[in-house]
Amino acid sequence: MYKIKTKAEKAVLVGLKEEELTELELLVETAGAETILKMTYHDRKIDPAYYIGSGKVKEIKNAAETLQANLIVFDNELSPVQQRNLEDQIEIKVIDRSQVILDIFALHAHSRESKIQVELAQLEYRLPRLQGRGIEMSRLAGGIGTRGPGESQLEVDRRRIEEKIHRLKESLKEIKASRKVQRSNRKDPMVAIVGYTNAGKSTLINNLAAANSYTADKLFATLDSTMRKFELPVGQNIIISDTVGFISKLPHQLIASFRTTLEEIENADLILHLIDASNSDIEKNIKIVNQEIRKLKKSKAKVIKVFNKIDLIKKSKLADFKIIYPNSIFISALKKINIESIIDKLNEVIKSEMIEIELDLPYEKANWVEKIHNQAQVYQEKYQKNNIYLKALVPKIMANKLKKYSREA
Known part of the structure; x- marks a missing residue:
């Protein structure tokens, strides 16, 4: 059986600034469309x-007709009314940046959890856009902004969609409860890797923990939270998480x-940005990630900046970065340049949270021996x-629990 290869949609991008449209173009490309024109207002x-x-609406319509575009993408989020009115005037599909991102997430969701999360986000985004859209959706269907739950599901009545949203939220509650139990049973420190999309998080975690998670030079190539355990030179196991x-x-x-x-960011003991x-x-990009960390992080975990892809910049620029960000680490995860500096820093931070003790454990407390071997350097x-x-x-933390068996007690 032969697969029919559909032609990529031809998109006109609309935004306030030309430089902002560069990222939107990459998003649109990741979603599978081709940008044929960028327009600013x-x-x-x-x-x-x-x-x-x-x-400007007329100008976009004329340009789209001339270039035979079949998709208009706005860099800012449109209200349901604005989107509907624009499609009525331009007479081709109009979507916004949010729909493109949601579409990319739908393409890259693989685990049950990420699929539920993406479907929930899509339904909540599309719900206010459903009213009176059945015929128009059929006319403009296909391509970016239509992946995920499917148009047939989105054309059913509002009540059924709201019920679906409720079920998805209940499923996420169960997943959240399961994660909470897992965290409570976790013995090792957690290090969360965060960053702007395509910063190289999966490549870094592969190098640090000899893992094999998917990597690609694309936006949002990986959605599923990856966790790997490895042992530091200090003898402490840590769990590293790629969000x-x-x-x-x-x-x-x-x-x-x-x-x-x-x-996972909120519960991390250390954050690598x-x-x-x-x-x-x-x-x-640094500012955006810092803002999101502040929104999410409840703990007072230390944040360490790690500059990746130094093999792609000039030495003079690298020297400038080292002056501007003096307490940071500079690496190339792909070329495996200076990766050991991250290990050294993790070792240093974890070691600062450890203490040397001498214990006389009663034999009835012998179960502590295995725990100490697992979480400490004997x-x-x-x-x-x-x-x-x-x-x-x-x-x-362990030292405090064992204090009464310490020779210094």
Whole structure:
């Protein structure tokens, strides 16, 4: 059986600034469409009917007809009314940045959890856009903005969709409860890798933990939270987590539905903020990620900036970064340059949270021996007549629990 290859949609991008459309173009490309024209508009009061002025609407319509475009993509989120009015006037499919991002998430969702999260976000986004859209959706169907639950599902009555949203939320509650139990049973420190999308998080985690998670030079190539365990030179096991990437104007529906995944950041003992050093919008990207970390992070975990892809920038630029960000780490995850500096930093931070103790454990507390071996670095171990002697470097939390068996007690 032969697969029929559909032609890529031809898109006209519309935004306030040319530089902002560069990222939108990459998003559209990731979603499978081809950008044939970028159009900008003046910074003015938002038109409640069309978002932009009627004159610009006509200009877009003429350009789309001339270039035979079949998709218009706005960089800013459109209201349901604005989207409907624009499609009525231009007579081809009109979507916004949020729909493109949601579509990419639908393409890259693989686990049950991420599929539920994406479907929930899509339904909540599309629900207010359903009224009176059945015929138009059929006429303009297909391509970006229509993946995921499917148009037939979205054309059913509002009540059934709301019931579906309720079921998805209940499923996420169960997943959240399961994650909470897993976290409570977790013995090792958690290190979360966060960053702007396509910063190289999966490549880094592969290098650090000799894992094999999917990597690609695409936006949102991986959605599923990846966790790997490995042992530091200090003898402490740590769990390293790669979370979904951030991006400017990330749909609030996605932030809400991916809440359970993003909780890994809140519960991290240490956060590595991975930054693409080769990105021209590096300062903006850093700011966006910092804002999201502040929104999500309840703990006072230390944040360490790690600049990736230094093999793609000039030495002079790297030297400037080292002056501007003096306490940061500079690596190339792909070329495996300076990866050991991350290990050294993790080792240093974890070691600072550990303390050397000498214990005389009663034999009835022998179950602690295995725990200490799993979570600490044991220097000496002797089975004596009345107790077990241990000299070890252990986490401070563990040291407090074992205080009454310490020789210093």
